[in-house]
Amino acid sequence: MEKLDIMKHDKSIALIFGILTLAIILALTNTEFLKWAFARHQNLLSWYVRPLFLVPFCYFAYKKSWAGISITIFLLATSMFWFPAPAVVGPQEAQFLEMELDYLTGEWGFAKILVALLVPLSFIVLGAAFWKRNILMGLAVIVLIAVAKMIWGVVFGGESGTSIFAPAIVGLVICAVLIYLGFKKPWQKKKSSP
Template sequence: MSTMNENENRVMKHFDRNVAILFAILSLAFIVLMGTDHVFFEWAFSRHQNILSWYIRPIFMIPICYFAFKRNATGISATIFLMFISMFWFPKPVEIDPKVADFLAMERVYLTQNWTITKMLVTSIVPISMGLLIRGLWQRNIKAGVGVLIGIAVGKIIWSVAEGGASGAKVIVPAILGLGICIVAIVWWYKKRYLKS
């Protein structure tokens, strides 16, 4: 019986790893497409002007944290892919907030021009922080996970205001609201599942 369970676990881990790799490849393909296809890049950014895509993206942290707790690589990888493509889920708005347009214009320039060593190092903070978040929660360290989440939100706000000025302030409300929802959801779930009496 134990041998059967061990075999099943091995098969499931193998499946989980392979599907996670598939979604990682899809995420990489999306990044390459954004960097090489100008038409697709502009189409995606035109839809990203819909402020709903700004509010939904931080919420993806909830399933990422959940799957990290469950040690489910497929769930993590699939959620990251969905988070990437969520920028164009909503239609291009009829009326565009000038500050939103200004901020996205800055992001366009940031992503397409002058990739210096400094910019690469700064940008690498994003995958590094996501890795730290996943690692912390994979190890069931709730304090580390929440701490990294706060760091991600604060870092996003600081970068947005530093690079975008007044237009960057449009990120503050979605970032703080998303952070609050994520922390409440994570703490509630953690207490319910792991701190039962």
């Protein structure tokens, strides 16, 4: 009975968390809030946690739960400031985050907007892959997201961009393994069906 009630309110819950996510994004346009968030984002735990949100995102897309997808995106958006600001920040990490902050607060032209649109586009494609139960396509998109993030980091951050390689690769491996293990059973059922 509870499951039916949750599904009944799936789109309403999704809308609420979609609005909350937009509120966080708008709050990040405030310079003071952005600086506060980035001070906490220097904590490497947030770098390692963020890619892991792809696992519940894929799960909820597979289960066709708008609420689950929306809540996961909200948690991903807020996770950059979950952890306290570290006492010591490595020089490469500090330089990379300084570049990222400058990038976000700098002038926005057409090319920058197109690059920024790749983020929601990649989530749409990833969600669509799992919604349609295309696990291999979904895993390919996850790999592309990780590679694109690393390329973006090096193109715009130079050598400091390599500081995101370890979190991106660790996140990619963990996500791929968990998704493979989580969806292995449905694959086997599908293959054994006549």
